Amino acid sequence: MKKIPAVTPTIPDVNIKVTFPKECDIGVSYCRMLLHDTLLNDDGFRTGISDTPLCSCGVEKESVEHVLLRCQKYTEARQLMFDN
Numbered sequence: 011m012k013k014i015p016a017v018t019p020t021i022p023d024v025n026i027k028v029t030f031p032k033e034c035d036i037g038v039s040y041c042r043m044l045l046h047d048t049l050l051n052d053d054g055f056r057t058g059i060s061d062t063p064l065c066s067c068g069v070e071k072e073s074v075e076h077v078l079l080r081c082q083k084y085t086e087a088r089q090l091m092f093d094n
């Protein structure tokens with residue numbers, strides 16, 4: 011029988027206690043954001059699936075932080091989330 015090597019996942023040091031949501035799809039998205047393994051251009055450019063790391067707004071790289079906190083394309087959705 012073929013042996014399967016042990017795998018120890020490495021999660022970047024986020025300096026906070028991480029609590030994962032109970033919903034599987036949200037938990038998977040959360041892990042992908044923590045591991046910089048998203049379909050956003052910054053991650054895609056690093057892995058070769060995007061031609062540019064920039065956001066289509068043209069202001070900066072399309073990173074998780076940019077999309078969640080600063081991108082002008084999502085200002086209305088961000089405000090709606092914070093208000094509810």
Ligand SMILES: [Zn+2]
Pocket residue numbers: 065066067068069070076080081082083
């Ligand atoms: Zn943007």
